[in-house]
Amino acid sequence: MQLPRIFIHRLPQDDPSKNTAVKMARFGFVQLVDSVRHLPRGSILLDPTAKSPLTLSDRDTVIRRGLSIIDCSWRRAVELHDKLPRVYFVRRRLPLLIAVNPPHYGKPYILSTIEAVAAALYILGFRKEAEAVLRLYKWGPNFLSVNARYLERYAVSDLTPERELLGIDDVEEGITRLIVALLNGR
Numbered sequence: 464m465q466l467p468r469i470f471i472h473r474l475p476q477d478d479p480s481k482n483t484a485v486k487m488a489r490f491g492f493v494q495l496v497d498s499v500r501h502l503p504r505g506s507i508l509l510d511p512t513a514k515s516p517l518t519l520s521d522r523d524t525v526i527r528r529g530l531s532i533i534d535c536s537w538r539r540a541v542e543l544h545d546k547l548p549r550v551y552f553v554r555r556r557l558p559l560l561i562a563v564n565p566p567h568y569g570k571p572y573i574l575s576t577i578e579a580v581a582a583a584l585y586i587l588g589f590r591k592e593a594e595a596v597l598r599l600y601k602w603g604p605n606f607l608s609v610n611a612r613y614l615e616r617y618a619v620s621d622l623t624p625e626r627e628l629l630g631i632d633d634v635e636e637g638i639t640r641l642i643v644a645l646l647n648g649r
């Protein structure tokens with residue numbers, strides 16, 4: 464298995480025994496760092512507020528600089544990513560996928576950290592690695608089954624499923640609405 468380096472800064476905003484980043488670190492898939500400053504400069508940051516989606520063209524940057532994530536509560540995620548220094552990272556959102564983790568089952572876009580890591584690995588061509596990470600949870604492999612037809616397209620940089628899933632042409636607007644709905648508890 465050839466896993467790229469994955470760094471996660473976790474804010475203690477949930478129960479560590481239920482946190483997917485803590486479990487991935489325990490099994491050696493990712494490295495936890497204790498501050499945003501310890502995430503590598505120039506790495507790809509998975510940022511749900513970013514305009515540009517992650518595609519295969521980001522693979523070389525991830526191999527050279529790593530993949531970074533900030534694990535925090537979804538309620539704080541927008542505010543927190545907005546405050547980060549502009550030039551520090553290459554920010555990418557994930558293309559639209561459906562969560563299967565128990566708290567957010569069936570919700571579009573609002574993925575758990577392990578789902579976000581697996582989706583990124585899959586899109587970047589690390590399919591076996593994505594499968595291995597997801598096996599940490601009983602529900603994990605279902606993420607790839609439920610999203611198979613979208614991930615196949617995203618992995619070849621075809622983003623057309625996003626418009627189908629949202630039902631509107633303006634994907635940016637559709638994602639903004641999803642995030643606003645989340646923050647309003649809908």
Ligand SMILES: C[S@@+](CC[C@H](N)C(=O)[O-])C[C@H]1O[C@@H](n2cnc3c(N)ncnc32)[C@H](O)[C@@H]1O
Pocket residue numbers: 477481482483484509510511512532533534535536537540555556557558572573574575576577579
């Ligand atoms: C907000 S945290 C929630 C973590 C949750 N407590 C857990 O245990 O998995 C999830 C993180 O995964 C990444 N993520 C999830 N969905 C994403 C998306 N659609 N686009 C970009 N990053 C995403 C982001 O880095 C985000 O901060």
